Amino acid sequence: MRNKRKTGPVAIVFLLFAGLGLNSNSAFAQRQADYESNLDVERTIAPYFTEATTKKMTPDPDGFIQRWLLLEPIDKPNRTNTVFTDSYLRNAFDTLYFENQFTGVPEHGDMVKVGDQELQWHALESNNYNVKLFRFAFGLEKKIYGVLFWAVTVVNSPVEMKNVRMAIGSNSASMWWLNGEEAALLSGDRRMVMDDVVSERLTLKKGKNIIRGVVINGPGMSDFCVRFLDEQGEPIKNLTITYE
Amino acid sequence: MNNMSSSSISIFKTYLLMKFNILKLTLAALFLVVLAGTATAQVGSPYIHDPSTIMKSDGKYYTFGTGGGGLISEDGWNWKGGAVRPGGGAAPDAIKIGDRYLIAYGVTGGGLGGGHDGQIMTMWNKTLDPNSPDFEFTEPVLVAESKNMEDNDAIDPGLLLDPTTGRLWMSYGTYFGNIRLVELDPKTGKRVEGNEAIDIAIDCEATDLEYRDGWYYLLGTHGTCCDAANATYNIIVGRSKNVTGPYVDNMGRDMLRGGAKMVVSSGGGRTNGAGHFGRVILEDGVEKVSLHYEADLNRSGRSVLAIKPLLWDKGWPEAGENLKDGTYEIESERRGYGLELVVDFVRMPRATSWGYFRNNPDAKVEPIPSQQLSDVIDTWPSGNIDVRNGDYLARPHQRWTITAVPDAPGFLGTPAYKIVIAGTERALAATADAELVTVPKFTGAPEQLWRIDQLTDGTYRIMPKSIPGSDKKLALISIGDSTPTLGEFDMSSDNSKWNFRDKN
Numbered sequence: 240m241r242n243k244r245k246t247g248p249v250a251i252v253f254l255l256f257a258g259l260g261l262n263s264n265s266a267f268a269q270r271q272a273d274y275e276s277n278l279d280v281e282r283t284i285a286p287y288f289t290e291a292t293t294k295k296m297t298p299d300p301d302g303f304i305q306r307w308l309l310l311e312p313i314d315k316p317n318r319t320n321t322v323f324t325d326s327y328l329r330n331a332f333d334t335l336y337f338e339n340q341f342t343g344v345p346e347h348g349d350m351v352k353v354g355d356q357e358l359q360w361h362a363l364e365s366n367n368y369n370v371k372l373f374r375f376a377f378g379l380e381k382k383i384y385g386v387l388f389w390a391v392t393v394v395n396s397p398v399e400m401k402n403v404r405m406a407i408g409s410n411s412a413s414m415w416w417l418n419g420e421e422a423a424l425l426s427g428d429r430r431m432v433m434d435d436v437v438s439e440r441l442t443l444k445k446g447k448n449i450i451r452g453v454v455i456n457g458p459g460m461s462d463f464c465v466r467f468l469d470e471q472g473e474p475i476k477n478l479t480i481t482y483e
Numbered sequence: 484m485n486n487m488s489s490s491s492i493s494i495f496k497t498y499l500l501m502k503f504n505i506l507k508l509t510l511a512a513l514f515l516v517v518l519a520g521t522a523t524a525q526v527g528s529p530y531i532h533d534p535s536t537i538m539k540s541d542g543k544y545y546t547f548g549t550g551g552g553g554l555i556s557e558d559g560w561n562w563k564g565g566a567v568r569p570g571g572g573a574a575p576d577a578i579k580i581g582d583r584y585l586i587a588y589g590v591t592g593g594g595l596g597g598g599h600d601g602q603i604m605t606m607w608n609k610t611l612d613p614n615s616p617d618f619e620f621t622e623p624v625l626v627a628e629s630k631n632m633e634d635n636d637a638i639d640p641g642l643l644l645d646p647t648t649g650r651l652w653m654s655y656g657t658y659f660g661n662i663r664l665v666e667l668d669p670k671t672g673k674r675v676e677g678n679e680a681i682d683i684a685i686d687c688e689a690t691d692l693e694y695r696d697g698w699y700y701l702l703g704t705h706g707t708c709c710d711a712a713n714a715t716y717n718i719i720v721g722r723s724k725n726v727t728g729p730y731v732d733n734m735g736r737d738m739l740r741g742g743a744k745m746v747v748s749s750g751g752g753r754t755n756g757a758g759h760f761g762r763v764i765l766e767d768g769v770e771k772v773s774l775h776y777e778a779d780l781n782r783s784g785r786s787v788l789a790i791k792p793l794l795w796d797k798g799w800p801e802a803g804e805n806l807k808d809g810t811y812e813i814e815s816e817r818r819g820y821g822l823e824l825v826v827d828f829v830r831m832p833r834a835t836s837w838g839y840f841r842n843n844p845d846a847k848v849e850p851i852p853s854q855q856l857s858d859v860i861d862t863w864p865s866g867n868i869d870v871r872n873g874d875y876l877a878r879p880h881q882r883w884t885i886t887a888v889p890d891a892p893g894f895l896g897t898p899a900y901k902i903v904i905a906g907t908e909r910a911l912a913a914t915a916d917a918e919l920v921t922v923p924k925f926t927g928a929p930e931q932l933w934r935i936d937q938l939t940d941g942t943y944r945i946m947p948k949s950i951p952g953s954d955k956k957l958a959l960i961s962i963g964d965s966t967p968t969l970g971e972f973d974m975s976s977d978n979s980k981w982n983f984r985d986k987n
Contacts, residue, residue: 274598280631321710368740377632408741410686428707428715430658430686432741459658460634464740 271384284363284378287371291347291362295479302466302474303368303433304392304450308345308482311358312376312386317457320428323412328426331387332414332453341419344391344449344483362482369408369431369464372454376461388461390452395479400443402470405450408435409463413454417441431462443467443478526889526898529554529562529788533574533639533689536761537773537790537895538584540611544895546761546773546788547586549573554788560893562788567613569620570604574689574759578642580651583607585672587626587653589638599659601637603627605672626674627655627665634660634682641702643692644669645726652726654683654690654701662687662703662738664727683728684721684738689759698722698798701730701738702760706749711784714756714777719743720800733799747772747791747802753780754789757802762793763895768938768974770795771896772802790896792937803937805897806983808886810905812875816942816980817961821875822883822911824868824904824921829859829878854878856906868921870911872965877986880904883911885983891932891948899932899948901925913947917957917969942980944972 296306313336317323335341337351337358345351347362361379365371372388405422407415410431415422415438422438429435454463467475531548537559538545545566547553550573553566568575568586575588590602604623612618629637636659643652651669656662662684666675684690687703694700700722706715721730721738729737736742747757756777763771770793778784792803813822831854856879863880875881882905887898902911903925910925911933925931932948945959950969958972960979972979 271598274600275632278598278631321707321713430705430741432686432743433736435741460660 282378282380284375286366287374287378288363288365291364291482296364296481297479298466298474298476299368300476301368302468302476304394304465304480305365305368305370306392306480306482307363307365307370308347308391309361309363309370309372309375310345310351310389311356311361311379311381312372312383312388313353313358314356314382314385315387315455316385317455318385320411320457320459322457323427323429323455325424325426328412328414328424328455331455336387336389340389341416341451344393347482368433369462372456372461372463373459383461384456384458386456386461388454390450390454390463392450393481393483394443394448394450394467395481396443396445396448397477399445400467400469400475402440403443403475404468405438405441406434406466406468407437407452407463408432409452409454410459410461411454411456413452413463415450415452415465417450418444418448419451431464433464433466434468437468443475447481525556525560525562525788525790525896526893527556527561527563530564530782530785531788532775532777532786533759534761534773534775534788535575535577535586536642536691537763537771538577538579538611540584541615543612545577545611547575547577547588548775549575558892559790559895560898565613566611567618570606570623572604572638574639576640576642576691576761577611578644578651580644580669583609584611585642586620587640587642589640589655591638599632599636600630601628601635603637603640603653603655605667607672624671624673626653626667626672627663627680635663635680636660637663639689641689641691642667643694643699643726646694650726652692654692656684656690657688658686661685662690662701664692681727682739683730686741687719687738687743691760691762692726693762693800694726695795696798698724699726699730700800701728702746702800703738703743704758704760705743706756706758708756708758708777710756710777712755712778712780715749716756716758716777717745717749718747718757718760718772718774718802720746722798744799746800747774750776754778754787755780756786757789762800763790765895765936766972766974768940768972769936769944770939772800773896792896793939794937794941795939796941803941805937806885806900806935806943809983809985810882810884811983812877812881812986813883813902813945814875814982814984815872815961815964815967816977816982818872818964820872820964821881821984822870822967823873823875823878824863824880824909825871826859826863826868826880829854829862856904860907865923867923868909870919870921870967872961872967875984875986879906885933885935888927888932891927894934894936897934897936900935901927901931902933913950913957913969915951915953917950917953917955919959919967919969938974938980940980942982944979945981946972 336353345360349360408431413425533549534546544556547568551571554562555565556562572590587605606623607621609617629635636657640655651667661682663680666678689704691702706717723730732742732744754776761773772793779787794803884905891899908924913930929949934946957969960970962968
């Protein structure tokens with residue numbers, strides 16, 4: 240995250256200018272764009288993600304959910320993550336960016352329109368315990384900083400499970416819902432730590448349960464990890480994860 | 484301080500004729516508050532960001548920071564600018580290997596140029612004293628780099644010479660992706676040929692590697708940097724049985740999954756944002772952690788060097804605190820007795836003679852005033868008085884006021900203290916025959932100045948700055964349960980350890 244960077248003399252001068260209004264977001268964005276245009280690398284979501292499959296999928300051995308529908312990043316410029324107060328986030332996350340934002344389960348390839356942006360949903364499986372949103376955006380040649388990501392997945396429980404908790408880590412701030420009910424808000428300039436914020440006791444219904452999340456980041460790498468814990472704090476693994 | 488200011492302002496408004504005196508008093512009080520604050524931070528001009536591990540060279544202490552240059556200190560307590568490190572860039576580290584110093588630093592500032600291409604260089608010098616004729620850095624060599632938005636930003640190096648193998652390791656990286664480990668050649672400072680970097684953590688800055696008692700420790704910094712009074716920078720740790728990891732926290736979480744245990748929290752007093760761990764082992768049981776605070780609110784919110792005691796609790800490092808000015812029992816770890824003057828014990832009046840043992844619900848209950856200095860001081864000799872250890876009752880001859888002496892040279896990370904009987908200038912002093920005495924008045928003589936280091940187990944070592952006519956370095960020890968003296972410090976013995984109890 241750029242606000243967390245070390246500041247050499249050049250950086251300090253830059254920050255001074257920024258503070259005085261002598262620099263601008265656009266100038267900085269231009270430097271980023273110049274840098275990105277000169278990269279000598281193939282932009283791909285591999286090896287971080289694989290395309291959706293129909294094979295049965297359960298949480299990984301530690302209970303992390305790796306199958307997600309991800310929406311390409313919504314443009315949400317922020318030069319620093321220190322603005323992510325609780326009220327800022329609730330306002331940002333309550334905003335309706337696209338139709339059925341809080342209710343629908345999209346399909347792979349669905350398109351939504353957010354302002355001038357035409358954004359696509361991608362059904363993906365993370366090859367890591369966490370979901371590297373930065374690599375998702377970078378690989379698809381989308382904007383990587385100053386962005387907002389929506390994620391949806393469907394957790395199928397063989398029985399009703401009471402007193403479970405959703406355990407989340409995210410970089411940077413995020414908000415999560417289970418079956419339409421708010422489960423957790425991760426505020427502030429935050430790095431991803433497994434089990435960083437854990438929800439109050441929840442109930443997983445027998446059958447389908449919809450998890451919905453939104454992650455916001457200014458500069459820096461975006462990612463998240465989600466799993467469910469039982470009353471003993473042990474990961475819940477007897478679930479199946481689907482896209483619908 | 485706020486209450487003090489507001490009450491002063493109120494008086495200021497009400498008593499116009501007294502306004503100048505009141506203002507003077509308020510300013511004096513504020514000045515004392517600031518002094519008290521600096522008593523637990525480094526003094527002088529300790530302005531630095533990302534300090535490297537403190538090195539001693541030619542009798543002086545050195546630390547380098549971001550942007551080039553660094554700080555020098557004669558005593559380890561009073562710091563000023565003047566250290567010289569070419570190359571600019573960010574966040575260096577330093578290590579002494581043989582009779583040379585190896586400096587590693589990041590060429591770039593970490594992403595502000597729009598990307599995360601980074602390079603880490605190393606260079607040698609025979610001395611860190613810029614005035615020495617031997618002072619000359621070798622040509623920097625590239626040992627690690629990042630490019631093309633890979634999961635790493637090659638800045639913030641941390642060096643470890645493995646005491647078990649003699650191999651030289653370097654961790655590096657920032658919040659952008661992974662913290663990596665590479666091996667360097669301890670003879671050349673170059674990257675070992677064919678060595679591949681290993682990912683050992685995510686989402687850290689300013690990592691450092693340490694070894695202790697069979698464990699490798701990966702220190703790092705979490706939180707928000709470079710945000711002055713709002714910086715939440717904090718120092719964390721994970722540990723591993725292998726230098727290559729996995730490094731896990733006290734909950735068993737891998738640092739590759741964000742796991743971490745706190746070593747130095749963000750702050751919360753007048754200094755905020757702790758970052759960039761460095762470890763100094765002075766001797767067995769005496770260790771220090773160097774760091775910077777992003778903002779010292781007593782110094783315009785500038786980033787400052789801080790040095791704290793480094794403690795180890797159940798195999799985990801944590802920062803201790805220098806002794807704060809105050810009045811304490813000086814309690815021996817050996818028996819638990821308190822240090823006291825050798826004077827007649829002056830009894831306090833008993834409670835009602837028979838009611839003491841009877842449970843009479845109708846008996847009147849009222850507080851009994853504590854014994855005061857004025858109750859007993861006339862019974863004390865006016866000259867030198869010896870000391871011993873005894874049952875502590877918070878009596879005037881047992882209560883010691885300990886304060887940092889601002890003008891006296893200090894020690895690495897600690898000021899020099901004076902130790903006097905509360906309410907008096909009667910000062911604890913070392914004698915020429917390595918015994919203890921109190922003198923009627925503190926004069927600032929070296930034998931009346933004390934070095935107090937919190938030890939790795941949380942207890943304290945107490946040493947006179949000097950012993951008259953001797954160059955021996957002795958500490959306050961319990962030679963008997965009731966008998967203190969000066970002797971060789973032994974970390975393995977409770978005789979050498981003391982606690983400061985606020986039981987007044």
